[in-house]
Amino acid sequence: xxxxxxxxxxxxxxxxxxxxxxxxxxxxxxxxxxxxxxxxxxxxxxxxxxxxxxxxxxxxxxxxxxxxxxxxxxxxxxxxxxxxxxxxxxxxxxxxxxxxxxxxxxxxxxxxxxxxxxxxxxxxxxxxxxxxxxxxxxxxxxxxxxxxxxxxxxxxxxxxxxxxxxxxxxxxxxxxxxxxxxxxxxxxxxxxxxxxxxxxxxxxxxxxxxxxxxxxxxxxxxxxxxxxxxxxxxxxxxxxxxxxxxxxxxxxxxxxxxxxxxxxxxxxxxxxxxxxxxxxxxxxxxxxxxxxxxxxxxxxxxxxxxxxxxxxxxxxxxxxxxxxxxxxxxxxxxxxxxxxxxxxxxxxxxxxxxxxxxxxxxxxxxxxxxxxxxxxxxxxxxxxxxxxxxxxxxxxxxxxxxxxxxxxxxxxxxxxxxxxxxxxxxxxxxxxxxxxxxxxxxxxxxxxxxxxxxxxxxxxxxxxxxxxxxxxxxxxxxxxxxxxxxxxxxxxxxx
Amino acid sequence: xxxxxxxxxxxxxxxxxxxxxxxxxxxxxxxxxxxxxxxxxxxxxxxxxxxxxxxxxxxxxxxxxxxxxxxxxxx
Numbered sequence: 165x166x167x168x169x170x171x172x173x174x175x176x177x178x179x180x181x182x183x184x185x186x187x188x189x190x191x192x193x194x195x196x197x198x199x200x201x202x203x204x205x206x207x208x209x210x211x212x213x214x215x216x217x218x219x220x221x222x223x224x225x226x227x228x229x230x231x232x233x234x235x236x237x238x239x240x241x242x243x244x245x246x247x248x249x250x251x252x253x254x255x256x257x258x259x260x261x262x263x264x265x266x267x268x269x270x271x272x273x274x275x276x277x278x279x280x281x282x283x284x285x286x287x288x289x290x291x292x293x294x295x296x297x298x299x300x301x302x303x304x305x306x307x308x309x310x311x312x313x314x315x316x317x318x319x320x321x322x323x324x325x326x327x328x329x330x331x332x333x334x335x336x337x338x339x340x341x342x343x344x345x346x347x348x349x350x351x352x353x354x355x356x357x358x359x360x361x362x363x364x365x366x367x368x369x370x371x372x373x374x375x376x377x378x379x380x381x382x383x384x385x386x387x388x389x390x391x392x393x394x395x396x397x398x399x400x401x402x403x404x405x406x407x408x409x410x411x412x413x414x415x416x417x418x419x420x421x422x423x424x425x426x427x428x429x430x431x432x433x434x435x436x437x438x439x440x441x442x443x444x445x446x447x448x449x450x451x452x453x454x455x456x457x458x459x460x461x462x463x464x465x466x467x468x469x470x471x472x473x474x475x476x477x478x479x480x481x482x483x484x485x486x487x488x489x490x491x492x493x494x495x496x497x498x499x500x501x502x503x504x505x506x507x508x509x510x511x512x513x514x515x516x517x518x519x520x521x522x523x524x525x526x527x528x529x530x531x532x533x534x535x536x537x538x539x540x541x542x543x544x545x546x547x548x549x550x551x552x553x554x555x556x557x558x559x560x561x562x563x564x565x566x567x568x569x570x571x572x573x574x575x576x577x578x579x580x581x582x583x584x585x586x587x588x589x590x591x592x593x594x595x596x597x598x599x600x601x602x603x604x605x606x607x608x609x610x611x612x613x614x615x616x617x618x619x620x621x622x623x624x625x626x627x628x629x630x631x632x633x634x635x636x637x638x639x640x641x642x643x644x645x646x647x648x649x650x651x652x653x654x655x656x657x658x659x
Numbered sequence: 660x661x662x663x664x665x666x667x668x669x670x671x672x673x674x675x676x677x678x679x680x681x682x683x684x685x686x687x688x689x690x691x692x693x694x695x696x697x698x699x700x701x702x703x704x705x706x707x708x709x710x711x712x713x714x715x716x717x718x719x720x721x722x723x724x725x726x727x728x729x730x731x732x733x734x
Contacts, residue, residue: 380691380693381713381718382710406694
């Protein structure tokens with residue numbers, strides 16, 4: 165039966181297939197019946213703690229069943245859940261909480277200046293709680309506020325509705341030909357669109373999700389594959405690369421067990437793609453194209469004849485594709501010589517950006533999300549991308565805005581200027597580095613300490629290079645291509 | 660063990676490896692630290708940690724990591 169929310173499906177499967185596994189960790193698992201029971205009890209706990217319909221609640225991701233129980237319980241009481249990354253510094257959480265007018269924070273640490281509930285304490289209260297019995301959320305109600313860096317680097321809050329969640333989940337289910345008993349391993353962060361939407365698609369299908377906290381503990385991957393007989397995986401290019409680096413070709417042992425692997429969040433390196441194709445010749449290998457604003461709008465099985473340069477596959481079941489020219493006029497026919505700007509419509513489209521009416525107006529038009537991607541449809545109906553402006557650094561699946569780090573670094577008074585960029589890396593694809601114009605009395609260790617105190621560890625530059633002047637346009641904007649080239653040449657000289 | 664502690668200290672100077680028993684569970688070691696430890700162990704001790712052994716329990720303390728290295732050194 166068609167449901168209006170992901171929660172509706174969990175509730176349905178709790179009755180229809182109570183003993184089927186819903187979510188697993190290495191040492192813990194819950195069936196649909198147990199999961200729904202925990203969600204209802206946690207909802208009662210949250211209500212008792214003073215949370216209510218319409219409250220904005222920040223939830224720090226802990227990448228486990230407890231996190232998903234609280235996430236779902238917040239949706240069940242109709243609070244607006246705002247998931248944040250597990251590595252987020254307390255000061256940053258306070259900033260976000262202020263900006264989103266949060267009623268409280270739920271985390272594994274105490275956060276100053278705002279009421280904080282510890283995840284462990286809330287879970288401890290579940291045992292004595294009664295089950296809450298509330299109406300299920302409706303399709304047009306808000307389901308969450310997702311933070312995204314997107315391609316502009318500016319952190320934005322994307323308002324998602326329950327109907328978006330369900331439509332995107334259906335895109336994933338249809339696109340991957342997901343079978344009913346799908347068992348999917350998800351090592352991707354559950355505060356980001358990619359990880360969350362894979363979890364949601366399995367819940368809508370009635371499948372099982374196996375949680376992993378990243379891919380560095382690759383031993384956990386093999387144990388999950390063996391214990392729960394997983395049939396699918398949702399990886400990032402960096403996590404796939406880590407599997408190869410840490411365990412060679414071992415993944416091939418599961419070639420007959422895995423129906424499909426989906427790779428998302430960043431482009432896959434050609435060498436890893438070829439290796440995967442060789443090791444898993446019978447496995448469907450998917451790449452989704454999409455954004456937090458309009459998820460999973462196109463799908464490509466790159467283990468098929470559709471795989472060609474620039475191809476992002478075919479539009480998914482709940483996506484409507486539309487092309488526009490630079491002036492915003494619809495373009496009816498596109499081809500190789502006449503590409504146009506892509507935009508996406510349908511039930512997958514977000515409500516808008518939080519507290520950003522102008523940005524929402526610039527991004528949404530007639531219910532379509534405009535992108536900066538130039539593309540065309542070929543004669544087979546495949547969508548081919550021609551180009552995309554993108555300065556964002558993708559470090560191991562985490563997107564970093566250069567502008568954010570540069571702004572922070574410029575606060576250190578012993579540098580004259582800086583540019584944050586990346587260089588290629590065999591494991592993560594790219595690693596962040598910085599090019600600095602020093603002043604007298606500059607001290608590298610002091611500078612790194614300065615940054616360490618202000619930004620998350622993964623955003624710290626892994627190497628610092630020096631120059632007398634940064635390449636800039638006449639308007640003063642950094643010439644990022646030239647900066648990358650400078651780093652490349654410095655590396656070559658050092659070698 | 661002394662030498663190994665120095666190696667760990669080089670990778671993560673702010674952590675007291677002689678005391679901490681939940682390096683992974685408490686978030687003191689991040690994924691890129693684990694990668695650095697695995698690479699250094701391969702380089703310094705010539706030990707390639709099998710992928711089955713790359714699990715949080717084996718990296719929660721300096722002792723656990725050292726035991727792992729010793730096990731695979733002997734083999």
